[in-house]
Amino acid sequence: MATLIDRRLDGKNKSAVNRQRFIRRFKNQIKKAVTEAMNGRSITDIDNGEKVNIPARDLSEPVFGHGPGGKREAIHPGNKEFVAGDRAARPQGGGGSGGGGGQASNSGEGEDDFVFDLSREEFLELFFEDLELPNLVRTQLAKLTEFKSVRAGFSSAGNPANIDVVRSLKGAMARRMALAAPYTRRLREAEEQLQRLLAEPPVDDSRARELIEDIEHLRARARAVPFIDTFDLRYTNRVKQPQPTTQAVMFCVMDVSGSMDRARKDLAKRFFTLLYLFLKRNYEKIEVVFIRHHTVAKEVDEQEFFYSRETGGTVVSSALHLMGETMAARYPTSSWNIYVAQASDGDNWHHDSPACRDILLKQIVPFVRYYAYIEITPDRHQSLWEAYEEVKEQHPHFAMRQIDGPADIYPVFRDLFKRRVS
Template structure:
């Protein structure tokens, strides 16, 4: 019997398997704790881990209880008071000896909640787990084609690590049988004939000697057939097949006009920061187009979108027109899944709101998979909200939500991008 001793040193992630098993087992409690932890976070802390508390009662495991009567053998480690044959008194006050963990006591002893620290990756994975881009469909292949390695039979040449031993031995056996078959057949016939010659009286010595020499020659020819040859080797053949990949673009439109004070701009930045983190984490092949607008719309980079201090009047249609032009020029519908998210305080030049509705109905909504609009205002809705309500009545893939403060960002975000059951 062989004994194998693993002398490899434990790595720093030696508990990774147990950690993932724990997260899967208590996933509902951990997700609840993550949701509660998010309510007290600022947007700058979204990309960090978290220490969460899980009530000790949620960590209980099922156990088997022994009823009254019967005989059973139990091993008590560290026992100094009892030997075999002694009788143990049953605890008074019921079938169990515990008093419960949730009861108050005068001994000052208790059990705290279980504290579990989630890493950054685990925290974001749980937070974004049930979110997705709605109506995301596969279009054409992305610019960078994805390939998947698939089995494609067997090959006579290949990497030694891909050697198929069973297939190779099966081929070697078939080859040995085929090559040795004529000699084996004649060998059996010669052996049978030799037995007959030796059994006859008198023995035909010359014939017997000739048969012995022939038998030795045939056995040598059979043994000369190689057990395995390079011709027998078979390697698992793999080929790369192109896989269809989803290609999407998200337009982020933010109002930076004078009516958007610093607090409202901060809320808009928080929403888009959360959206940007969600997109980059869950979709590898997705492009993000940032558009800032006041009276004039401009495509900007990520740095300018989140940190520029530019301000001015309000003409929302300029941003929608720019989005439609960019989508038509760079993102054809046959290749791209187009999404848009817009944040504004709802303040707009009165005569511009009908123009926004027309642009959405004619040039944007027929081509986008999903359009989400958030209005950051504690006041009553203005003309832009009313115009957008008419768009929502026509297109079910147009979503609207209102944000009053920082506490509304996460619930609204999850409502806009929650996973729909198809």
């Protein structure tokens, strides 16, 4: 019997497989703990790992054990209560027991919750797992970077791993038949002549020997044709075919007017930070356009969008005009999936709200895949919300949510971008 000895050194990640198996097995409990942990996070630690607590009762597993039933004989040393022949009473309760629970007991025994450390990648993967951009479709061929390998017949050269055995043998058989055909035909004629010569006495021995030599020679020539040649080999040919890409652009529109105080701007920045992290992690071909506005709107970069201190009055239509012009100039709907996320406190110049409604209905909403409006106010809704409600009645892909405080950011975000069942 062979004996195998594994002398490989233990790797530092030797428990990685067991770790992933544990995450898959208790995924529901971990996801619930991740969701609860996100509610207490700040803008500075959104991209870190997390310690999650899983109740010990959720980790219990069924076990099999032998009950106390049946007949058995046993000798217990030091027994002073029973003698041979006495009948012992059956113990109260079940025979087996599962994992312990986390509740208090009068015996002073219990189990603490199980604490599990999630890395940054594991934490973000669990949090963003069931989120997606709604209504994302494959657009026309624009920036062709995706290719699909498709079969394109056969070639006489290629990788040995791609050799087509059946096609190669068919080619070899056809070649052998073509090259050996002249010898086979002459061989058949010589054999027929030899049979006729032997059937008509007297037999001409010299002629018979000559025919026999021709037959042997023709058989040798026919056998000399190789069974398979490099010329016969055929390989599966594959070519890369361009595929439509899922290009998408997200317009992030933030109100930085004077009515947006520091606390409200901080809530808006938290929401957009979470959105930006989600987009960059889950989608490769995505562009993000940042627009800030007060009385005047302008397109800015990421740094200025999150950290600029510019402020002023409130004219929301300026941002919508700029967004519509940018969409028409750089992002045609035939090639791009367009998304919009807008955050404001809803406090707009009264005469400007109807103009915002008209711009949305005519220039923006019919051409976007999804529009999400977040109003950051603990008070009653402002005039902008009332105008946007008219847009929502006509377009089901226009979503509106209200955020009162930091605890509402993550539930609202997950509700806006949860995976829809098609």
